Amino acid sequence: MFALLKREVLLSIRAGGGTLTGVLFFLAVVSVFPFAVGPDTKLLSHLAPAILWIGALLASLLGLDKLFAQEREDGSLDLLVMQSHPLSITIFIKAFAHWLMTGLPLVLATPLFGIMLNLSPLGIGATMITLLAGTPAISFIGAVGAAVSVKLPRGGMLISILVLPLVIPILIFGVAAITGALEDPAPFTAPFLFVCAITLFTSVLGPLAASIMLRHSAD
Amino acid sequence: MSTETIKPSIWAFANPTRFNAFANKAIPVFAVVTFILLTIGLWMSFNAPEDYQQGYTVLIMFIHVPAAWLSMMTYSVMCVSAIGTIVWRHPLADVSLRSAAPLGAMFTVLALATGSLWGKPMWGTWWEWDARMTSVLVLLIIYLGLIALAKAFDEPSEAALPLAVMTLTGAPLLPIIKWSVDWWNTLHQPASVSRFDRPAMAPEFLYPLLVMALAYMAIFFTLHMMSMRNEILARRIRTMKMQAARERKSGGGS
Numbered sequence A: 001m002f003a004l005l006k007r008e009v010l011l012s013i014r015a016g017g018g019t020l021t022g023v024l025f026f027l028a029v030v031s032v033f034p035f036a037v038g039p040d041t042k043l044l045s046h047l048a049p050a051i052l053w054i055g056a057l058l059a060s061l062l063g064l065d066k067l068f069a070q071e072r073e074d075g076s077l078d079l080l081v082m083q084s085h086p087l088s089i090t091i092f093i094k095a096f097a098h099w100l101m102t103g104l105p106l107v108l109a110t111p112l113f114g115i116m117l118n119l120s121p122l123g124i125g126a127t128m129i130t131l132l133a134g135t136p137a138i139s140f141i142g143a144v145g146a147a148v149s150v151k152l153p154r155g156g157m158l159i160s161i162l163v164l165p166l167v168i169p170i171l172i173f174g175v176a177a178i179t180g181a182l183e184d185p186a187p188f189t190a191p192f193l194f195v196c197a198i199t200l201f202t203s204v205l206g207p208l209a210a211s212i213m214l215r216h217s218a219d
Numbered sequence B: 001m002s003t004e005t006i007k008p009s010i011w012a013f014a015n016p017t018r019f020n021a022f023a024n025k026a027i028p029v030f031a032v033v034t035f036i037l038l039t040i041g042l043w044m045s046f047n048a049p050e051d052y053q054q055g056y057t058v059l060i061m062f063i064h065v066p067a068a069w070l071s072m073m074t075y076s077v078m079c080v081s082a083i084g085t086i087v088w089r090h091p092l093a094d095v096s097l098r099s100a101a102p103l104g105a106m107f108t109v110l111a112l113a114t115g116s117l118w119g120k121p122m123w124g125t126w127w128e129w130d131a132r133m134t135s136v137l138v139l140l141i142i143y144l145g146l147i148a149l150a151k152a153f154d155e156p157s158e159a160a161l162p163l164a165v166m167t168l169t170g171a172p173l174l175p176i177i178k179w180s181v182d183w184w185n186t187l188h189q190p191a192s193v194s195r196f197d198r199p200a201m202a203p204e205f206l207y208p209l210l211v212m213a214l215a216y217m218a219i220f221f222t223l224h225m226m227s228m229r230n231e232i233l234a235r236r237i238r239t240m241k242m243q244a245a246r247e248r249k250s251g252g253g254s
Helices: A002-014 A019-037 A041-061 A066-074 A076-081 A087-116 A121-148 A156-182 A189-217 B010-014 B016-046 B056-088 B091-123 B131-152 B156-169 B173-183 B203-252
Strands: none
Touching: A002 A087, A019 A041, A019 A087, A041 A087, A041 A121, A041 A156, A066 A076, A066 A087, A066 A121, A076 A087, A076 A189, A087 A121, A087 A189, A121 A156, A121 A189, A121 B156, A156 A189, A156 B131, A189 B156, B016 B056, B016 B091, B016 B203, B056 B091, B056 B131, B056 B156, B056 B173, B056 B203, B091 B131, B091 B156, B091 B203, B131 B156, B131 B173
16 A cells, blocks of 8 residues: 555656646646735735635646546556455545645645735644645545546546535635634634544545446446 | 236336336326426415515515425435445436436526525525525536536446446535525525424415425426436437447448
8 A cells, every 4th residue: 555655656756747737836826816806915815815725726626637547548447446455445545645746735835825925824824734634635525526537538627527516615614714713703623623524524435436436437 | 018017116117118118108197297286386376475575576485495495306316316326226227317417407597596586686686605505506516517427428328327426426515505504694594494393484375385396396207207218218219320330330341
């Protein structure tokens, strides 16, 4: 299992266009917002948590279509399916590797973008924690979308349409938690725990659903 | 038809021909029931008294609320079909899921559109990002995504499992829609019919609403069955076309 994780991570680093593209895309999305809403720092700092979360959401969707597609093309998907390990654990590892390569860099890049958007240090901390807790769920739900559309030659767009409505709850609770940290009456703990709960929930059910799907499409 | 006796179970309809024979008989009955219920329901709706606050606009309720209920019931039907596909590989479950999706999308559009028309005179706004409306909008996006997914596959039978898995993945949305009015206290009013104690609605409004709900359900079952029959026939035509193409190829040449 560790070997698989290592393979996935190495592949995405050495094959190029993995980690860095995600962060670049994140930067692009974040820097487009000030052009659209105007460079008013007060407004931007108010919008910053939402902008960062939307950017992270869109950046995490990148590369989801390749999660299983390349393995299917070169045939190694069949090998993964026929292993003695439960397939859902294999998928869990693959989704986790996807998060390590897309989600985690975004979390690490958040302080920089937070400063650019005039977010307070407390807000940056809250955004990092909620992104850290929430973005894995995007990868786990995305694994289902990737497995469903693995047979489609042009599945990339479709995955985004299928996955985006399902990750809206994470977005809601993530931004609610940041707002709770910044403004006094709103609670931080409750929405944050919801984010954690969604991530744990999807980490079990996402790989399970994807494994049902992949076992079917491997024949 | 053969005169063999079949145990009356869901598996009797695994044979598409048998299902279509049943559908051919059942659809006219359902259509008549729909017509009668709809006539009674509309008559009762238009004879309902004016609300002391809302005036005539309360009549919108009789088409809005059943549409919203049906948009969720259709998704429940699709979830049951999805379980039928994943667990039992029932051949009709996929047909049922696929033909229910456009109907569900239509009911959702109807609920959103009539709600918007009702919201303008009552709340002073066409649209508000309130919990109930937003979650129903998400439901519509999921319906449209599922329809797009169903159409993306070249071979209809290959779409069966992807559709089923994706449908069940979206299922947690149903309880969110149901209780969104209680969890987030925003614009849309909480449930006033499906409560454990007595409904908080005067009977002169409640009865037309219930009849209309039954009429909507009858519409759904009629259209669903027609659509399933069409889907079965369309697949048969597809198979025959491919067979004809294969014969032409093997007969006519090299």
